Amino acid sequence: MRTLHHLTEQLGDEGLARLRGLLLVRLVQAGGGSGNDGLLHLFLLPSEPLGTRFVLYETAQTHNFNKPPRKSIAAATKALRAAGGDPRHLRGGDRRWATVDPEARALYLGSGWRFASPNPRVLTTTMARLVDTTALYVTVGVDGEPLIAQVSKPYLLGDGRQRSDTVAAVAAGEGGPFELIDTLVQLLR
Secondary structure: EEHHHHHHHHHHHHHHHHHHHHHHHHHHHHOOOOOOOOEEEEEOOOOOOOOOEEEEEEEEEEEOOOOHHHHHHHHHHHHHHOOOOOOHOOOOOOOOHOOOOOOOOOOEEEEEEEEEEOOOEEEEEEEEEEEEEEEEEEEOOOOOOOEEEEEEOOEEEOOEEEEEEHHHHHHHHOOHHEEEEEEHHHHOO
């Protein structure tokens, strides 16, 4: 499975910043849906040789988060190894990707975790890590609008202004919520 590293030289700093911005928007949109709790894996399908558009998509990986952290990580990595290291081929996994990428040509971008909130004003929170170590953190309100949307490396949104947020407090540290995500990204990288 190819990863984002195959495109980093072609994209350059500005292209990577644009991609991070698009991923942030994609995570906000996906977080506004329902029934999508769990692990997720992000992919970028490059455009055809004459095309100008690419497709971002995610696949879901079912996971039991009630296990102790070490057992949780072991179960998730075991499932990915059994799938040949490609989350698109998980046994009993999410097959929605096959409609947009039937040849499985997309590049792996990173992994994350989306979960519903007990807070009545919050719909979901998504945390993700990209293969270039970028951390993304998104909380979507019940109206589908982002309450928090942060990226740890520079990113561009539609207005062309470059931004960079501090996600370090969430994205760092042993035993934090990123421990499982980082392990999966390391395995799939």
